[in-house]
Amino acid sequence: MMSRIVFHYHVAGEPGEIAARAEALLLEQTVELSRAAAADDWVRKNIIGEVLSIEPRESGGFAVTIAQPIRTTALDPAQFLNVAFGNSSLQPDVRLAGIEPPDEFFNTFKGPRFGADALREKLGAFGRALTATALKPMGLPAVKLASLAYAFAVAGIDVIKDDHGLADHDFCPFEQRVELCQRAVAKANAETGGRTIYAPNLIGSPASVHRQFAFAREAGVGAVLLAPMLVGPALLHELASLAALPIIAHPAFGGSEWIAPEVLFGDVFKWFGADASIYPHLGGRFSYSRETCLSLAARLNSSARGLKPAFPVPAGGIKTSRVREVLSSYGVNTMLLVGGSLLESGEVIQRTKDFVAEVVSVSKDLAS
Amino acid sequence: MMSRIVFHYHVAGEPGEIAARAEALLLEQTVELSRAAAADDWVRKNIIGEVLSIEPRESGGFAVTIAQPIRTTALDPAQFLNVAFGNSSLQPDVRLAGIEPPDEFFNTFKGPRFGADALREKLGAFGRALTATALKPMGLPAVKLASLAYAFAVAGIDVIKDDHGLADHDFCPFEQRVELCQRAVAKANAETGGRTIYAPNLIGSPASVHRQFAFAREAGVGAVLLAPMLVGPALLHELASLAALPIIAHPAFGGSEWIAPEVLFGDVFKWFGADASIYPHLGGRFSYSRETCLSLAARLNSSARGLKPAFPVPAGGIKTSRVREVLSSYGVNTMLLVGGSLLESGEVIQRTKDFVAEVVSVSKDLAS
Numbered sequence: 001m002m003s004r005i006v007f008h009y010h011v012a013g014e015p016g017e018i019a020a021r022a023e024a025l026l027l028e029q030t031v032e033l034s035r036a037a038a039a040d041d042w043v044r045k046n047i048i049g050e051v052l053s054i055e056p057r058e059s060g061g062f063a064v065t066i067a068q069p070i071r072t073t074a075l076d077p078a079q080f081l082n083v084a085f086g087n088s089s090l091q092p093d094v095r096l097a098g099i100e101p102p103d104e105f106f107n108t109f110k111g112p113r114f115g116a117d118a119l120r121e122k123l124g125a126f127g128r129a130l131t132a133t134a135l136k137p138m139g140l141p142a143v144k145l146a147s148l149a150y151a152f153a154v155a156g157i158d159v160i161k162d163d164h165g166l167a168d169h170d171f172c173p174f175e176q177r178v179e180l181c182q183r184a185v186a187k188a189n190a191e192t193g194g195r196t197i198y199a200p201n202l203i204g205s206p207a208s209v210h211r212q213f214a215f216a217r218e219a220g221v222g223a224v225l226l227a228p229m230l231v232g233p234a235l236l237h238e239l240a241s242l243a244a245l246p247i248i249a250h251p252a253f254g255g256s257e258w259i260a261p262e263v264l265f266g267d268v269f270k271w272f273g274a275d276a277s278i279y280p281h282l283g284g285r286f287s288y289s290r291e292t293c294l295s296l297a298a299r300l301n302s303s304a305r306g307l308k309p310a311f312p313v314p315a316g317g318i319k320t321s322r323v324r325e326v327l328s329s330y331g332v333n334t335m336l337l338v339g340g341s342l343l344e345s346g347e348v349i350q351r352t353k354d355f356v357a358e359v360v361s362v363s364k365d366l367a368s
Numbered sequence: 369m370m371s372r373i374v375f376h377y378h379v380a381g382e383p384g385e386i387a388a389r390a391e392a393l394l395l396e397q398t399v400e401l402s403r404a405a406a407a408d409d410w411v412r413k414n415i416i417g418e419v420l421s422i423e424p425r426e427s428g429g430f431a432v433t434i435a436q437p438i439r440t441t442a443l444d445p446a447q448f449l450n451v452a453f454g455n456s457s458l459q460p461d462v463r464l465a466g467i468e469p470p471d472e473f474f475n476t477f478k479g480p481r482f483g484a485d486a487l488r489e490k491l492g493a494f495g496r497a498l499t500a501t502a503l504k505p506m507g508l509p510a511v512k513l514a515s516l517a518y519a520f521a522v523a524g525i526d527v528i529k530d531d532h533g534l535a536d537h538d539f540c541p542f543e544q545r546v547e548l549c550q551r552a553v554a555k556a557n558a559e560t561g562g563r564t565i566y567a568p569n570l571i572g573s574p575a576s577v578h579r580q581f582a583f584a585r586e587a588g589v590g591a592v593l594l595a596p597m598l599v600g601p602a603l604l605h606e607l608a609s610l611a612a613l614p615i616i617a618h619p620a621f622g623g624s625e626w627i628a629p630e631v632l633f634g635d636v637f638k639w640f641g642a643d644a645s646i647y648p649h650l651g652g653r654f655s656y657s658r659e660t661c662l663s664l665a666a667r668l669n670s671s672a673r674g675l676k677p678a679f680p681v682p683a684g685g686i687k688t689s690r691v692r693e694v695l696s697s698y699g700v701n702t703m704l705l706v707g708g709s710l711l712e713s714g715e716v717i718q719r720t721k722d723f724v725a726e727v728v729s730v731s732k733d734l735a736s
Contacts, residue, residue, distance in 0.1 A: 029533075030505070030506050030507075030533055031504065031505035031506055031507065031533075032502075032504055032505065032506075032531055032533060032707065032708065033504060033505045033707075033708045033711065034708065034712075036712070037505075037708055037711045037712050038505045038507075040505070040507065040508060040512075042507060042539075043505055043506075043507035043508065046507060046539070047505065047506055047507035048507075071537065071538065071539065072506065072533075072537075073535075074535040074536055074537045074538070076535055076536065076571065076572050076573070076576070077572075077573060078535075078571045078572055078573065078595075078598045078599050079533075079535035079536075079571050079572070079598075081598055081621055082532070082533060082535070082571065082595070082598050082620055082621065083533070085621060086532065086533070086595070086598065086620035086621050087532075087619075087620050087684075089620070089621050089622060089623050089624065090619060090620075090622055090623070090624050090629075090648060090654055091624060091654060091655065092624040092625050092655060134400075136399065136400055136401060137398070137399035137400065137401045137405075137406045137408070137411055137415065138398050138399055138400075138411075138415055138440065139398075139399065139406075139408065139410060139411035139414060139415035139416075140408060140411065144408075163400055164450070164454065164455075165397075165398055165399075165400060165440075165447075165450060165451070165454070167441075167442040167444055167446075167447035167450070168442055168444065168447075169439065169440075169442045170439065170442070171410075171414070171439065203444065203446045203447050203450065204444050204445075204446055204447070204602065205444070205445060205446065205602040205603065205605055205606040206574030206575075206600060206602065206603055206606060207574075207606060208444070227446075227450070227454070230446045230447075230449055230450050230454065230602075231446050231600055231602060232574060232599055232600015232601070232602065232603055233600070234572065234573040234574065234598075234599060234600065235573065235574055235600055237573055238573040238574060238575060251455075251458060252450055252454035252455050252457070252458075253449055253450065253453060253454050253457050254457060254458055255457050255458070255623050255626045256457065256458050256459060256460040256626065257460050257625075257626075258623045258624065258625075258626065261458075280458060286458055286459060287459065287460060339400065339401075340400065340401045340402065340405055343401065343405045344402075344404070344405050
């Protein structure tokens with residue numbers, strides 16, 4: 001039996017038409033021809049997959065499950081997405097709801113190269129949730145962002161990432177920012193004995209991102225931030241394959257209601273190598289359901305299929321006052337990202353210390 | 369006055385809440401902070417944009433127009449998309465409906481490096497629509513695809529592209545396919561005096577795509593096919609900047625109902641350097657409206673802002689019987705892509721000749 005990858009779709013439509021629609025979906029992802037026109041024997045046996053099931057959904061429409069031969073993906077990240085949801089993504093009646101790759105897939109897509117345990121080692125942070133924040137707003141010069149990074153690090157936060165909108169701007173050039181912020185964090189660490197890490201945002205064309213990655217590595221940063229949908233999801237796979245620095249994935253430009261968020265930010269980003277994956281927690285500026293958020297986190301936390309666990313990073317307008325509520329949902333294997341809420345008054349260091357203390361305290365309660 | 373880029377969004381919501389929603393949308397794309405927290409004077413004056421208008425739409429919801437300082441985009445392709453629709457793409461109540469960049473933008477985003485006129489020169493095809501087809505299905509070995517390419521070229525088609533699902537598969541390796549297909553097309557051209565070009569599909573991580581591009585160029589192909597949303601839209605910009613080969617963009621993985629198709633496949637792909645852009649014509653296997661298709665084509669055909677016109681490439685299950693109808697809509701500055709319909713019987717050469725003759729004949733009628 002040839003190794004197959006199973007895709008789950010949610011498809012709108014009428015009962016009388018769904019069988020034909022499922023067949024069309026099956027063929028659209030690979031041969032892009034009718035069965036009659038795709039008449040080659042080898043193609044029929046080795047390329048054309050199979051509709052495994054069509055079930056009505058309670059909320060309307062149908063759950064369509066399709067198996068495609070793994071060889072159609074060429075075990076390439078871009079072609080894998082193409083077979084999963086290339087042309088069909090253009091059709092408004094279908095959503096990609098799940099992907100079940102065979103074991104063979106994970107020989108190529110090895111997931112996090114560092115993973116949650118290595119991040120904990122790096123940070124010296126065990127048995128508790130991690131804390132993270134963002135350098136913002138876009139528009140501050142590098143020297144001001146570095147001051148902010150210093151304040152966050154002195155207050156004992158684990159991870160300081162650039163806001164994902166910090167690019168190679170004329171008012172805050174990438175190299176200057178990385179040098180100053182990394183130096184500020186190292187200075188704070190030296191003073192406090194802490195192990196805060198700084199993760200600059202890499203953004204641009206692939207060649208620019210590679211240059212930024214090399215520069216950041218040379219500067220001694222502890223991780224990098226990358227928005228795979230903006231820079232190209234296959235670039236995440238390419239950078240992770242270098243196994244040089246932990247990668248925190250950002251969901252920007254990920255779209256809504258086309259690929260289930262738990263699949264894109266939970267499964268795909270992890271398979272492509274994210275060591276941590278940021279997503280909008282419910283109740284902030286975004287609208288994911290509790291079920292979606294928990295499913296997303298569980299996929300990242302999982303060590304199934306021989307992959308290292310990654311950190312779920314709930315974010316998106318979480319207030320410091322919500323630490324207990326959020327961690328009670330997720331447990332301690334979480335990196336809690338609070339950005340704007342720490343900047344709402346001038347008391348950045350104190351607010352950050354309070355946030356860190358609250359995470360430590362809630363983590364203890366959860367463990368007991 | 370600082371140069372600004374204007375974004376048009378369609379936003380669902382209630383009249384009493386739309387002003388606050390528009391303000392949130394404005395801030396989400398850049399500072400990701402409330403105005404109160406983004407208190408730096410320089411940031412307020414130079415980074416935070418402006419909600420220009422909020423108008424109710426006939427079909428419900430609101431048209432929200434926002435101006436952002438061009439400097440927020442860092443004139444970088446990935447960061448431009450981030451400012452256009454990074455975080456907000458995750459929110460289901462908003463769609464990106466239009467983008468109006470200032471002139472300054474086009475100093476960096478130069479559009480097609482070859483464009484429609486250079487493609488016509490290359491093909492010796494003037495005053496008529498162009499014809500294109502696809503090598504398929506995935507699963508045929510390179511030698512069979514090359515035979516098919518030979519048949520299409522002998523029949524006088526202008527452009528033969530790989531199906532966008534042809535990757536670097538074990539059963540049809542990229543380099544072998546490119547060599548055999550290019551050789552087959554060159555042989556046919558030598559025999560007929562024709563000028564058919566072959567455009568292989570580049571797909572993979574950025575490093576793989578660059579290797580494929582270099583190999584294809586060395587092999588003498590006339591153009592390449594690229595699905596920017598699969599390989600990363602910034603990679604289109606990067607490859608186009610080499611100005612080495614015309615690039616035909618494919619819409620796969622472009623999603624539906626989040627960015628208006630005429631904006632993504634008409635504007636953005638053209639600005640990033642596509643010389644031709646494929647999109648699903650109405651009435652095939654996809655569902656774009658006539659208005660969307662014509663708007664998309666008009667944007668590609670345009671020579672506004674100093675950009676070279678690109679070819680619109682309507683596709684997606686068009687039957688040869690629809691040539692007159694389709695060209696009557698678009699006119700002759702169109703590359704008509706017919707794939708499966710030419711393969712439905714064994715008479716590939718004859719069907720292709722008929723298709724080519726019909727395009728020539730309809731083009732003459734349209735010109736008279």
